[in-house]
Amino acid sequence: MKYFGRKSLLVGAIMVLAAGAALALKPSRAQQDAAVFDLEKSISRSFGDWIVDPSVIPIPPTPDIQANLEKIYAQIVSRTYINTRGERMMLTVAYGGDQSDALKAHRQEVCYAAQGFEIRDVVHQNMRLGDKTIPVTRLFAVRGLRSEPVTYWFTMGDRVVLGRLERLMVQLEFGFSGRIPDGMLVRVSNISSDPARAFKGHEEFISALLEGMRQGDVHRLLGS
Amino acid sequence: MSSVLEQRILPGSDVAGLRLWLPVMLGLAVMYVPTYVDLAHGLWQNEAHAHGPIILAAVAWLVWRERAALVGAPTRSATLAGSAALALGLALYIIGRSQRVALFEVGSHIPVFAGTVLLFLGWRALARLWFPLVFLSFLVPLPGFVVESITGPLKNIVSQVVELVLYGLDYPIARTGVMLSIGQYQLLVADACSGLNSIYSLAALGLLYLRLAASGNFLRAAFLLASIIPIALAANIVRVLVLILVTFHLGDEAGQSFLHGFAGMTLFAAALLLLLGFDALLRRVPALRGAGAST
Numbered sequence: 001m002k003y004f005g006r007k008s009l010l011v012g013a014i015m016v017l018a019a020g021a022a023l024a025l026k027p028s029r030a031q032q033d034a035a036v037f038d039l040e041k042s043i044s045r046s047f048g049d050w051i052v053d054p055s056v057i058p059i060p061p062t063p064d065i066q067a068n069l070e071k072i073y074a075q076i077v078s079r080t081y082i083n084t085r086g087e088r089m090m091l092t093v094a095y096g097g098d099q100s101d102a103l104k105a106h107r108q109e110v111c112y113a114a115q116g117f118e119i120r121d122v123v124h125q126n127m128r129l130g131d132k133t134i135p136v137t138r139l140f141a142v143r144g145l146r147s148e149p150v151t152y153w154f155t156m157g158d159r160v161v162l163g164r165l166e167r168l169m170v171q172l173e174f175g176f177s178g179r180i181p182d183g184m185l186v187r188v189s190n191i192s193s194d195p196a197r198a199f200k201g202h203e204e205f206i207s208a209l210l211e212g213m214r215q216g217d218v219h220r221l222l223g224s
Numbered sequence: 225m226s227s228v229l230e231q232r233i234l235p236g237s238d239v240a241g242l243r244l245w246l247p248v249m250l251g252l253a254v255m256y257v258p259t260y261v262d263l264a265h266g267l268w269q270n271e272a273h274a275h276g277p278i279i280l281a282a283v284a285w286l287v288w289r290e291r292a293a294l295v296g297a298p299t300r301s302a303t304l305a306g307s308a309a310l311a312l313g314l315a316l317y318i319i320g321r322s323q324r325v326a327l328f329e330v331g332s333h334i335p336v337f338a339g340t341v342l343l344f345l346g347w348r349a350l351a352r353l354w355f356p357l358v359f360l361s362f363l364v365p366l367p368g369f370v371v372e373s374i375t376g377p378l379k380n381i382v383s384q385v386v387e388l389v390l391y392g393l394d395y396p397i398a399r400t401g402v403m404l405s406i407g408q409y410q411l412l413v414a415d416a417c418s419g420l421n422s423i424y425s426l427a428a429l430g431l432l433y434l435r436l437a438a439s440g441n442f443l444r445a446a447f448l449l450a451s452i453i454p455i456a457l458a459a460n461i462v463r464v465l466v467l468i469l470v471t472f473h474l475g476d477e478a479g480q481s482f483l484h485g486f487a488g489m490t491l492f493a494a495a496l497l498l499l500l501g502f503d504a505l506l507r508r509v510p511a512l513r514g515a516g517a518s519t
Binding site: 005007008009011012013014015016018019021022023024025026027107110113114115116117118143144164168171172175176 | 244245246247248249250251252254255258310314317318319321322323325336340343344368369372376400401402403412414
């Protein structure tokens with residue numbers, strides 16, 4: 001004992017204990033097996049008045065963006081729907097099996113800005129969907145002649161989260177109970193220069209989408 | 225630098241002093257070596273944090289440089305403050321490492337090191353080590369909200385200056401936000417072109433340089449520090465300008481291969497040289513020469 005000094009041994013031992021504690025507290029259980037559901041199937045290609053627009057050929061993102069997306073999301077569905085009045089809606093749903101990395105937050109206002117859009121009026125609002133109220137983020141993205149109102153939200157674990165801090169809290173809460181939270185990003189947008197009307201349209205579109213959905217899939221999109 | 229040369233090899237009595245540190249060193253290694261392995265596979269591969277290993281090496285060297293003063297000096301340990309700092313650091317470490325919150329895991333370095341120094345050596349030693357401790361903060365990943373709030377405005381400045389310059393040179397250029405159109409080409413000023421990545425690395429190395437070469441001369445240090453952001457911005461403006469001109473004159477393919485060949489380190493080295501060059505200029509000003517050469 002004398003050789004090293006008692007305090008030194010004590011502090012060293014505490015540090016080793018801390019390293020051990022960190023190892024023991026690592027969550028190991030994925031919240032759900034990503035393979036048990038197929039996003040492509042759980043989101044129908046036609047519902048209510050809406051059907052996938054056959055005239056729109058999806059343009060894949062550039063390879064570097066694609067690689068980045070694949071790193072973050074396990075499944076992505078990106079479609080353009082059209083209704084009988086000829087109105088179009090763009091829907092993107094992305095699922096990530098492991099959202100525990102705090103850097104993975106994908107705020108859409110940042111995404112759009114990075115694509116050269118000018119972002120106007122980012123607001124947080126509550127959207128009523130059936131018997132649920134979920135906090136969504138709305139923004140109006142403009143690039144040249146293209147103006148695109150966007151409504152989006154994301155889930156972390158079993159609930160919809162708005163900001164980074166909220167994500168971190170859910171991550172820690174899940175993590176210390178041994179689970180790895182997953183996450184879902186849902187984004188609806190259309191080309192319109194009238195944001196107020198467009199946002200109402202988004203709400204009706206999502207309501208129609210959810211109506212035809214199985215309960216389990218609804219929980220995945222909205223949190224349970 | 226003269227003080228380094230004057231230090232003799234430790235006298236025999238101090239070897240016992242160093243031995244005292246062995247269990248603590250071991251404890252720190254058990255905690256942080258896995259962290260460094262993870263960082264080497266993740267964050268440090270990112271351009272903005274590629275300077276991480278350099279920071280670590282520099283901190284180790286800076287502390288080692290002070291070893292004689294630290295081990296030899298009479299110490300009055302600050303048990304209460306030291307325990308508190310260490311406890312906070314270990315808690316951050318446990319949360320960060322187990323839940324993969326890099327900000328906490330890497331950030332824990334500062335309270336853990338400070339706490340250990342206080343426990344064994346006390347406040348005076350901590351004061352001697354202020355620079356390596358502050359310097360450690362460059363190891364910490366930039367929080368997302370900082371990156372997001374800075375990247376956008378920087379990109380705008382870069383795009384605007386590039387448009388202005390090329391317009392002045394009579395090129396057919398137009399700009400919408402961060403989208404530049406020249407001839408038949410459309411180029412998007414990417415996040416990487418904001419210069420934020422190089423600003424962070426350049427600030428880290430610039431500070432180290434200041435500490436070693438210009439400490440003691442406050443005015444010169446202030447000038448150098450203030451020049452870091454404009455230099456990093458200028459380097460990135462040149463990068464975007466050259467990229468656009470290559471694309472316009474030689475085609476899209478040449479532009480892309482240029483982008484991958486010249487990005488990153490070359491640009492960073494150029495910015496660092498600019499900084500050193502600026503300092504060489506400053507040293508010619510008599511008022512700024514002062515105590516600059518000594519450590």
